[in-house]
Amino acid sequence: MHAAETAPTLHPWLVHAKELRVRAGRHPAVDGLDLTLTAGVQGVLGPNGAGKTTLMRALSTVVKPASGSLTLLGAQVDGRADLREVRRKLGYLPQQFGFYPRFTVREFVAYMAWLKEMPKTAIPDAVQRAIDRVGLTTKADAKMKTLSGGMLRRAGIAQAIVNDPELLLLDEPTVGLDPEQRLDFRDLLRDLGADSCVMVSTHLVEDVVAACTDVILMNEGRLLFQGTPDDLIARGGQGDAGDSPAERGYSALLRQHRSNA
Template sequence: MTDSPSNAGPAPQVGVRDLRVTFGRTIAVADVSVEVAPGVTGVLGPNGAGKTSLLRVLATDLRPQRGKVQFDGRPVDSRRTVRHYRRAVGFLPQRPDWHKWMTVREAVAYFAWLRAVPRNARSEAVGNSIEMVGLSRRAENRLGELSGGMFQRAMLATTLVHQPEVLILDEPTAGLDPVQRHQFREIVRLRPASSVTLISTHVFEDVTNLATNIVVMHDGRLPFTGTIREFTDQLNPDGGSSAEALEAAYLRFVGTDDVG
């Protein structure tokens, strides 16, 4: 296992306060407040629990009906603060899509420009990001020519190119084979210990291999936030903190009827 490098800079603080997201009469997120600590936090919950809506709000990809994102103790509620925050965030949506006629290098370079990577550092940043996800030999391939797993890794490279303080990943290992999933975990482990990484996933091995803390969403609410061990101990004191123990505790917590 590769140890996470230290980071001398201040640890970012990210969260939401009194967040409500609705789609018509459906309440996707119901008055949720949470602060995410530095390190890796897993976001768990059945389909329709509100996980994607929460992550999209945190990424400023979705405007809530009520509540605000907070970054470094300040609300992200003006053009200036949104611009500052977006430069600190990398976001990989659940079903990423991008212009398939672009090459891998062009797509990553565009996001480097979008996230204000300095011009004199942009080429190196793009190359490093592509190499990090194992696509150096595919850098000149068009996105439309890639397999599903390679495309997912290319999209991951676009989120990493500016070395974000806050990384938000929604189902990042969907479509990846076991080797690629292992490579993904190694990439996350290389992030600075002071950075924030949020991973929404149904793959319990990803959570137990990477995260210490978890957030469990259910019916748009957050019935549990804390460590993996605290969660498993709450439901099965002898369960431990393995992927199997986490999955068993999770199924007991949400009920099998809600899993789909």
């Protein structure tokens, strides 16, 4: 059963896109996408150039749609000038995020909480909780410039969740994480998805199967598949490429799409 069928929410859908088109430069990176999502962990899969990152940037309100409609958290955002109220309820980790190297982890996460216009009195506790949840408690007062790649990624996740967002967008969040950290991250995703809509863009099919309630597969800017991990697995067969049932389902769907193109 899909998370959308079981999880309560304040809005009919936390994300609703209809005929959504978004450009990356002159290229239509998202091309006529229809998508509805609510609480749960949504794994976004697809080959390079599928439009995953552009979709995440549109949902985070970083880029504006070229056409179609987009509603986030009950508010229609396409073409809207004032997005502050929606952005307060978002969390976003891009593939590459900027930070001040001399900031400590605590200062960095607190600064991002301030940018999200969190109440001043709530910030210290929220920052500590976010740092604890990503396993950086002992590094809270370390300078950002001293962190390893995996630790930087976890600091990025901490800033994305500090405001307890209703919609959390994580673009390739497991880059640089070691196997043990990836297992911890899966547990965190399950916890976050209980009350929020979490979208995780990744190339790691096994992470999606292990941690996500639903799977979204994109190619060439279009939605090819939306269903549960079990639905994805069921699409594959022994003759399909891949080292696991989920990977075989993934490759079977792409092969079918390309053969029909």
